Amino acid sequence: MATAGDPQLVLDARAQLGEGAIWNDARQRLHWIDINGWRVFTYDPATGENHPGNVGQTVGTVVPRAGGGLMLALHEGFARFDPDTGRVTLLPRPPEHDPALVRFNDGKCDPAGRFWAGTMALVKGPKPLGRLHRLDADGTMHVMLRDVGTSNGIAWSLDRRTMYYIDTPLLRVDAFDYDDATGAIGNRRTVITIPPDIGRPDGSTLDAEGMLWIAMYNGWSVTRWNPLTGERLQTIRLPVARVTSCAFGGPDLDTLYLTSARTGLTDEQLAAQPLAGGLFQVKPGVRGVRAPAYQG
Numbered sequence: 001m002a003t004a005g006d007p008q009l010v011l012d013a014r015a016q017l018g019e020g021a022i023w024n025d026a027r028q029r030l031h032w033i034d035i036n037g038w039r040v041f042t043y044d045p046a047t048g049e050n051h052p053g054n055v056g057q058t059v060g061t062v063v064p065r066a067g068g069g070l071m072l073a074l075h076e077g078f079a080r081f082d083p084d085t086g087r088v089t090l091l092p093r094p095p096e097h098d099p100a101l102v103r104f105n106d107g108k109c110d111p112a113g114r115f116w117a118g119t120m121a122l123v124k125g126p127k128p129l130g131r132l133h134r135l136d137a138d139g140t141m142h143v144m145l146r147d148v149g150t151s152n153g154i155a156w157s158l159d160r161r162t163m164y165y166i167d168t169p170l171l172r173v174d175a176f177d178y179d180d181a182t183g184a185i186g187n188r189r190t191v192i193t194i195p196p197d198i199g200r201p202d203g204s205t206l207d208a209e210g211m212l213w214i215a216m217y218n219g220w221s222v223t224r225w226n227p228l229t230g231e232r233l234q235t236i237r238l239p240v241a242r243v244t245s246c247a248f249g250g251p252d253l254d255t256l257y258l259t260s261a262r263t264g265l266t267d268e269q270l271a272a273q274p275l276a277g278g279l280f281q282v283k284p285g286v287r288g289v290r291a292p293a294y295q296g
């Protein structure tokens with residue numbers, strides 16, 4: 001495999017909690033978010049423009065919608081979003097979702113275009129309060145997992161038969177058998193164990209060779225893993241500790257975009273990583289795969 005170039009700063013965005021990078025293949029734009037800043041950004045690599053939208057509450061993730069516009073997982077639930085007008089249309093409250101206790105966090109669409117997003121507790125407690133939700137193209141919502149700590153990276157294998165899922169506090173990647181026809185999951189097992197000294201697993205994405213990229217929160221890096229063997233294949237260092245999400249983009253899907261966070265860092269830590277909250281890119285020598293859009 002080709003060796004990676006050095007990561008480059010794309011935007012000195014100083015996001016509080018930059019997150020949710022996803023390439024919109026139809027529009028050739030990168031979407032990303034600032035969870036704590038209530039912002040959804042649309043970045044155009046051709047012009048350098050980074051168009052912001054304020055969505056009025058914390059936003060956990062963004063995905064393209066096949067019918068136009070974007071879908072969000074907001075604090076309160078799923079929503080449609082038009083980045084051109086800024087209009088937010090909140091869908092009915094998902095089952096078992098209590099915004100007084102939890103907020104939505106990371107999520108993505110499965111290969112059939114269902115939108116999966118999970119939640120995390122607003123205040124850390126003894127019991128994991130999060131859920132993993134699924135919004136189908138017909139608008140129906142399903143609770144897919146309970147007792148989730150911090151629902152994060154989610155990705156599907158190239159053969160559409162396996163779902164890879166990160167509940168961050170568990171420091172591992174679990175796999176599920178996934179039925180592309182129905183969206184059902186089962187047979188949960190651990191496929192990657194993250195050593196505690198390399199950071200916490202956050203967002204993830206799959207590359208065209210079926211390998212899994214994981215953004216390492218407090219790990220100053222993005223890592224590449226073989227989910228079939230559990231082996232770590234590659235580590236790309238970044239000048240920021242809190243690397244939060246990763247997504248392949250660009251016309252050839254050969255650029256890996258990375259978001260990062262400033263939240264929780266002391267003044268002293270920020271002085272040592274002034275680019276925290278920035279958007280970065282690197283050419284890792286492998287291509288990604290298209291992110292499916294929501295089909296509803």
Ligand code: CA
Pocket residue numbers: 019105106152153202203244245
């Ligand atoms: Ca995340």
